[in-house]
Amino acid sequence: MTKILAVDDDKFVLSIIDRQLKALGYSNVTTLADPLKALELLASKPDGFDFLLLDLNMPEIDGIQFMRRLPEDFTGKIVIISGEDDDVRDWSSKFGVRRNLQIIGQLPKPPKKEDLEELLG
Secondary structure (H helix, E strand, C coil): CCEEECCCCCCHHHHHHHHHHCCCCEEEEEEECHHHHHHHHHHCCCCCCCEEEEEECCCCHHHHHHHHHHCCCCCCCCEECCCCHHHHHHHHHHHHCCCCEEEEEEECCCCCCHHHHHCCC
């Protein structure tokens, strides 16, 4: 069963992502609005999630800092989701790849169900 973690400080966006993923048949979805709690969860279960959907713009730590603090043994695939422009999302994706993270794509916020399906499918 595919396990997905979505991290975004906007609870409304998290609810949209959760509904879209469930409509696509993903039933094991964890959503967290607190990036620090998400890092704690990943530290305790670095191989516990197949996919990480990560917002770039969060108040406590941003998505770049989040990627820097991911456990070294995190093996999940990452989708960057942000309201930032294409250049910022592209740069962030390249940053993650340089850190040997499995960045599989980036999407504008809120992501469309079809785009999620294409990246996760």
